[in-house]
Amino acid sequence: MAADTTDPAEEFGSNRSWLYDTTPGFYLRKVLIWGTTLGLSTFILFPLYWMVVTAFKTTSEIQQIPPTVVPETPSLEGFRLVVESSLAAGGFDSFLGWDISSAIDIDVLLLIANSLKVAVGAGLIALVFGTIAAYVLSQQEFRGKNAIMSLLLASLMFPGTAIMVPEWELISTLNLFNSHLALILIYGAMTAPFVVWLMKGFFDDFPDSILDAARMDQCTPYESFRYVIAPMAVNSLIASFIFAFLLAWNELVFALTLLNQSKFTVPPGLLTFVQGFNTQWNVVAAASILVSLPVLAGLAYIQRYFVQGLTGGAIKG
Amino acid sequence: MTTLELDGVTKTFGAPDAGGVVAVDDVSLTVDDGEFLVLLGPSGCGKTTTLRMIGGLETPTEGVISFDGTEVNEVKARNRDVAMVFQNFALYPHMNVSQNLGFGLRRENEDRSSEEIIDRIEAVAEMLEIEGLLDNTPAALSGGQKQRVALGRAIIREPRLFLFDEPLANLDASLRKTMRTEIDELQSEVGITSVYVTHNQEEAMSIGDKIAVMNDGRLQQLGTPSEVFNEPSNQFVAQFVGSPDMNLYEGTLTENGDVYRVNVGITEFDLPSGLVQAGDDVLDVVVGFRPQDLFQSRTRQTGGPKIEADLRVVEPLGTEAILYGETEGRAIRATDTQFHDLDEDQSVTLSIAPEHIYLFDANTEELLKGRLMTEREDTGVGEVEVRDGAGAEVRDG
Ligand SMILES: Nc1ncnc2c1ncn2[C@@H]1O[C@H](COP(=O)(O)OP(=O)(O)O)[C@@H](O)[C@H]1O
Ligand SMILES: [Mg+2]
Numbered sequence: 156m157a158a159d160t161t162d163p164a165e166e167f168g169s170n171r172s173w174l175y176d177t178t179p180g181f182y183l184r185k186v187l188i189w190g191t192t193l194g195l196s197t198f199i200l201f202p203l204y205w206m207v208v209t210a211f212k213t214t215s216e217i218q219q220i221p222p223t224v225v226p227e228t229p230s231l232e233g234f235r236l237v238v239e240s241s242l243a244a245g246g247f248d249s250f251l252g253w254d255i256s257s258a259i260d261i262d263v264l265l266l267i268a269n270s271l272k273v274a275v276g277a278g279l280i281a282l283v284f285g286t287i288a289a290y291v292l293s294q295q296e297f298r299g300k301n302a303i304m305s306l307l308l309a310s311l312m313f314p315g316t317a318i319m320v321p322e323w324e325l326i327s328t329l330n331l332f333n334s335h336l337a338l339i340l341i342y343g344a345m346t347a348p349f350v351v352w353l354m355k356g357f358f359d360d361f362p363d364s365i366l367d368a369a370r371m372d373q374c375t376p377y378e379s380f381r382y383v384i385a386p387m388a389v390n391s392l393i394a395s396f397i398f399a400f401l402l403a404w405n406e407l408v409f410a411l412t413l414l415n416q417s418k419f420t421v422p423p424g425l426l427t428f429v430q431g432f433n434t435q436w437n438v439v440a441a442a443s444i445l446v447s448l449p450v451l452a453g454l455a456y457i458q459r460y461f462v463q464g465l466t467g468g469a470i471k472g
Numbered sequence: 473m474t475t476l477e478l479d480g481v482t483k484t485f486g487a488p489d490a491g492g493v494v495a496v497d498d499v500s501l502t503v504d505d506g507e508f509l510v511l512l513g514p515s516g517c518g519k520t521t522t523l524r525m526i527g528g529l530e531t532p533t534e535g536v537i538s539f540d541g542t543e544v545n546e547v548k549a550r551n552r553d554v555a556m557v558f559q560n561f562a563l564y565p566h567m568n569v570s571q572n573l574g575f576g577l578r579r580e581n582e583d584r585s586s587e588e589i590i591d592r593i594e595a596v597a598e599m600l601e602i603e604g605l606l607d608n609t610p611a612a613l614s615g616g617q618k619q620r621v622a623l624g625r626a627i628i629r630e631p632r633l634f635l636f637d638e639p640l641a642n643l644d645a646s647l648r649k650t651m652r653t654e655i656d657e658l659q660s661e662v663g664i665t666s667v668y669v670t671h672n673q674e675e676a677m678s679i680g681d682k683i684a685v686m687n688d689g690r691l692q693q694l695g696t697p698s699e700v701f702n703e704p705s706n707q708f709v710a711q712f713v714g715s716p717d718m719n720l721y722e723g724t725l726t727e728n729g730d731v732y733r734v735n736v737g738i739t740e741f742d743l744p745s746g747l748v749q750a751g752d753d754v755l756d757v758v759v760g761f762r763p764q765d766l767f768q769s770r771t772r773q774t775g776g777p778k779i780e781a782d783l784r785v786v787e788p789l790g791t792e793a794i795l796y797g798e799t800e801g802r803a804i805r806a807t808d809t810q811f812h813d814l815d816e817d818q819s820v821t822l823s824i825a826p827e828h829i830y831l832f833d834a835n836t837e838e839l840l841k842g843r844l845m846t847e848r849e850d851t852g853v854g855e856v857e858v859r860d861g862a863g864a865e866v867r868d869g
Contacts (some may be wrong), residue, residue: 364562367529372576372625373550382575386566 210234210440217436233437237261237445261438263445266424270446273338273410273420274403280343281399282392285350292351293358304355307348315345316408326413333415341409346399353398353465357391393457394464404450421446474539474632474665476503476526481535483521495521497689498535503667503682508659510680511669514712518689519669520637526667527635528552539632550579555626556635559642561618563610569621570606573597576629596624599658616647623655627662634659634666640675652679673713677701685709703842707832710760710839716794716805718760722834725755734759734831738800741777743826748841757840760830763794765843766806766822774825779804782819786811795820 174180209217210233212226244262292300322341331337361384369379407422414420416427425446428439454461481499486492496518503509511519524530526537528549536543544552555576563572573593577584597603600620610618619639626634639655640648656679659666670676676683677697685692685700685708693705704710710718723736731742736759767774781797781804793811797804797820806822814820827844 362560362562364558364560365564367524367556368558368562368564368625370529370549371527371554371556373579375550378579382579383564387564 206440206443209436210444212437214435214437230437233435233439233441234445236435236438237263237442241265261428261442263424263442266419266421267446267449269335269418269424270404270420273335273342274400276335276339277342277346277403278396278399280339281346281350282396284343285347285395286354286392288347289351289354290358293355304352307351310348311352315341315406319408319412322409323412332413333418335414335418337413338403338406338410338420341413342399342403342406346402349398350395353395354388354391357388361387390460390464392464393460397454397457397461401450473505473663475505475541476633476665476667477501477536477538477541478522478526479536479538481522481525481532481537483518483525483530484533494689496525496532499686499689499691500535501684501691501694503665506663506665508656508666508668508679508681510676510683511667511686512673512676512680512683512712513671513686513692515671517686519671519686522686523556523635523637523667523669526633527554527556529556552633553629553631554633554635555629555631556637557622557626557639559638561610561622561642563618563621563625565610568607568609569597569602569613572610572621573606573624573628576625580629592628596628599627600624615643616651619643619647619651623658627658627664630662631664634664634668636666636668638669638671640670641672648675655679674715677713683713685712687712701843702845703839704830705839707758707760707837710830710832714762714764716763716807718762718830719766719804720832721759721761721802723757723759725757725831725840734829738802738804739777739779741826743829743831743841747826747844748831755840756834758832758834758837760832761804761824762828762830762843763805763807765824765828766804766808767824768806768808768810769821769823771808771810772823774823774828776824776826776829778821778823780819780821781806783814783816786814786816797822 172180174184208224208226211229211231212223213228213230213232216223216227240261241263245264292304326332326337326341329337331340365383365387366379369383374382404420405422406420407426410420411423411426414423416423419427425439425443428434428442479500481496482494483496484492484494499518499522501509511522513519521530525532528544528547528551532545537545539552564575567575570593573596574589577589577592593606594603597606600623602617602620602624605613605617605621610621613621619642622639636655640651643651652675655668668676668679677700680697682694683697683700684694685704687708693700693709695703700709700713704713707720711720721736721738723734725748726733726735727745728742731744732748734741734743734757766779769778779799781795781799783795783797785796787794787796788811792807792809793814795806795808795811795814797806804822829841830843831840832838833840
């Protein structure tokens with residue numbers, strides 16, 4: 156009856172508990188798996204859900220106890236206030252001939268512009284320096300190479316705020332207080348180690364024979380770079396850039412401490428809307444959604460490069 | 473179109489005194505216009521390094537490489553007009569087949585018209601029967617298809633030289649056989665001087681006009697396939713070329729009137745002095761018998777020495793079998809077509825024609841006597857000439 160099998164995989168398969176062999180076991184398994192998935196999803200998604208519904212509530216509904224799970228009187232009030240005051244701050248109100256008299260003072264466009272400036276700058280710095288370092292670390296043999304790689308990895312595990320005080324001193328010495336350049340440098344330095352690790356993996360895996368093939372195809376070094384290395388590196392470069400960009404986009408503590416309100420990026424900017432008992436939470440939520448949209452759209456578009464870049468899918472031909 | 477010449481070419485990686493590797497050691501050879509040279513040798517013997525120096529991917533430490541008499545040592549790879557096929561194909565993963573093929577043409581001449589490039593891509597694709605694959609990326613191709621694209625990338629430019637670095641090593645056995653015929657035909661068709669690297673002696677024999685056998689960075693012999701097979705310059709070449717491996721036994725050679733007396737322990741025989749030139753009275757020698765030249769006495773009279781052997785294993789390969797035996801405690805290998813009635817553990821009498829016996833000087837390992845043709849096989853050597861369909865019958869005799 157029982158097959159005389161010596162295949163370890165099959166033996167392993169036949170040696171299962173009642174969880175696998177019985178109908179109740181089958182359902183219990185399903186329930187456990189679904190329950191865990193549901194619990195985790197709720198934990199991750201509920202705050203996002205709460206932000207979205209809050210944005211569509213009126214101020215009075217937000218203060219209701221017990222809170223409502225679904226807005227009873229959906230309203231775009233929060234969005235209206237954010238958009239109007241941003242337009243006003245940007246001087247577009249007179250241009251459009253609108254009369255805006257909002258109590259709050261929000262300039263989402265400026266926040267986004269500041270954040271973009273800082274995040275793109277930091278991304279480029281991390282990319283340029285990280286890629287060059289990665290290339291050298293991959294291609295050259297020298298003493299202390301492993302130590303450098305370990306140090307870079309350790310710096311990624313280190314919370315940035317732990318070196319707040321020396322950073323403060325540094326920025327002060329460089330006379331860069333209240334400048335976006337300070338943030339660009341700090342964020343760039345914080346993310347460059349990640350870029351080094353990612354791009355070193357890329358260069359380590361880069362087949363020498365492809366470069367040889369390019370040389371035999373009569374490429375100059377520049378042409379090899381332009382037509383062969385660069386296109387093949389694109390995914391890894393995009394992944395590196397996104398990583399650095401997102402860190403800079405989300406970072407709060409340095410931005411809050413090194414900038415004045417006039418130059419705030421998105422995270423500290425949103426924080427200024429939180430004003431104790433007077434906080435208009437629907438405005439905060441609406442602003443949060445609005446500033447997330449451009450990044451979400453961008454990420455959705457380049458997501459596939461991100462995954463390919465991280466997994467090295469570009470090279471395996 | 474191009475005659476390739478290497479003169480005393482040496483390549484050392486790293487400082488020679490500080491554990492550097494001498495990958496290629498004083499290699500000199502000439503490949504005539506349109507000739508197909510195979511560089512044959514065990515892995516690590518410097519074949520790839522030699523090829524890369526010819527292509528300009530490495531610079532020789534010493535010596536001169538010249539094309540048509542012009543030294544090219546300092547000429548960059550991109551200016552040598554040489555095409556190379558790599559073992560792992562090295563196709564550009566981000567380009568489709570058509571772009572892979574056209575890339576070199578575009579780089580060669582930026583002003584070339586797109587129509588011309590497309591025409592040539594199509595012509596090459598047709599020649600290699602990959603017309604249907606032009607829009608695929610390399611990732612979507614099978615090994616054999618990648619190989620064809622890699623070949624196409626080389627021939628599309630009509631270069632001065634083709635270089636092949638073990639182009640078939642990554643393919644499975646049956647594909648290897650068909651592709652090797654195709655490469656051979658392709659090369660004869662376009663008539664471009666070629667250097668082909670392989671560690672597979674069978675491949676070398678079947679594809680090469682000439683074979684350069686290398687070992688340990690040094691050129692051992694340069695000759696036609698039959699020269700390398702029949703007159704290997706030394707023991708290494710004799711053992712490396714031919715399959716199964718040649719049987720080698722140490723012995724002595726003594727002058728004895730008109731003949732030379734050879735004693736190898738397992739047997740003793742005379743060689744007419746016309747067959748071998750040896751100076752000394754007594755010489756330590758190594759005697760070689762090719763398995764193909766050993767026959768069972770019952771199937772064929774060779775007129776040479778007889779060797780009693782106990783069979784251990786009979787390994788059938790279709791029409792013939794490899795007989796693994798033992799004689800006087802020494803292993804012996806023979807191939808024969810008459811094997812169906814043989815039992816393992818039975819004893820057989822093997823014999824070999826005196827003309828077919830190889831003799832090497834035991835001290836220098838240099839060849840003293842090669843394999844001569846006997847009257848019965850004036851068409852040539854079995855192993856080498858099988859392609860022409862002549863050698864195969866010889867063994868049935
Ligand atoms: N770039 C290199 N650096 C150091 N040693 C090398 C390099 N390329 C080849 N070698 C050494 O040179 C010798 C010959 O290598 P190679 O030409 O690749 O042999 P083959 O192609 O015959 O297998 C080997 O010992 C190899 O380790
Ligand atoms: Mg090699």
